[in-house]
Amino acid sequence: MRLIKISGEGISSGEVxxxxxxxxxxxxAVIGGSGLYDPGIFEEPVEVQLHTPYGLPSDNVIIGRVKGEWVAFLPRHGRGHRYPPHKIPYRANIWALKALGARVILSISAVGSLRQDYAPGDFVVPDQFVDMTKNREYTFYDGPRVCHVQIGLEPFSNDLRRLIIESASKYNKTHDSGCYVCIEGPRFSTKAESRIWRDVYGCDIIGMTLVPEVNLARELGMCYALLAVITDYDIWVPHQPVTAELVEKTMGEKLDLAKRVMTEVIPRIPKDVHLKCQETLKNACV
Structure with a gap:
């Protein structure tokens, strides 16, 4: 695969x-979660190494064609799963994808379930999230420019969500809504914490990587949607141990279906869908 090296410092307009x-x-752009390190759906792929103002992304970005459309792919944890959730270079990842031209992000991620009826192997297309992370780089606006981006009503693009739900429902049991609680990691929750996320906060699924990925994408006016793959019941279920091995195993069993969904959805995304997502930037900056 051909490698293209680009220095972010040489991008005067902020875009390649x-x-x-x-x-x-x-x-x-597609961001792949645990177990998804190579899209395997591209024609004419090339690798792009892009230096950003925030350092290098998790890995080189792969760009190729999917049913005639040019698409970018980035493995969130890097190939070989080099980055734990709290050390992922989120700002570099999102900045790089935007600089390469992406205006839409489709994310695939492994999650745990906080509901009995959201079973391992099911898909979830969440519509809300709760942030319980503690020590991450959450914004591109660290000053002197200050912006407060309002994404509360629709943190995920409903236009993208509808396309994903329509496609995913054909191949797998798919839940068309859910609240994702994002924890710091890399450890799993205690039983007490798990019960709080479920019984007090009313969340449906749990993971470690949504935040600040979704925040940063929306700060740049990008549309974002997530196809979550349930790999386990969180520890609130009696005698249900959550292990990395279990997560990888269940995720691996569903990856081909997740790729099929993305292959169907990508050509159907309107080329102006990002304009609605850019509305969040209006009147956001002080």
Whole structure:
């Protein structure tokens, strides 16, 4: 696979030109979670190494065609799962995808279930989240410019969610809503914490990587949606141990279906869908 090296310092406009890239600019980016380190769905793939103002992304970005559309792919944890959830270079990842041309992000992630009827192996397309992380880089606006981006009503793009739900429901049991509680990690919850997320906060699924990924995408006016793969019941279930091995095993069993969903959804995404997501930036900055 051909490797293209680009220095972020040389991007005067904040965006890579098509001539620098040497291939078509991707409108859609896919971020792969645990177990998904190679999209396996691309034609004419190239690798792009992009230095950003926030350092290197988790890995080189792969750009290729999916049913004629140029698409970017980035493994969230890096190939070989090098980055734990709390050390992922989220700002570099999102900045790089935007600089390469992406305006839409489709994310795939492993999650635990906080509900009996949300079973391992099911898909969930969440519509809300609760942030319980503690020590991450949450914003591009660290000053002197200050912005307060309002994403509370629709943190996920409903246009993208509808497309994912429609496709995913054909292949797998899919829940069309859910509240995702994001914890710091890398440890799993205690039983007491798990019961709080479920019984007090009323959350449906739990994971470690949504925040600040979704925050940062929306700060740049990008649309974001998540296809969550339930790999286990969280520890609130009696005698249900959560292990990394269990997560990887269940995720692996569903990856082909998740890729099929993305392959169907990508060509159906309208090229102006990001305009609605950019509305969140209006009047956000002081």
């Amino acid at each position: 030109s098509e001539s620098e890239l040497g291939v078509g600019k991707p409108y859609v």
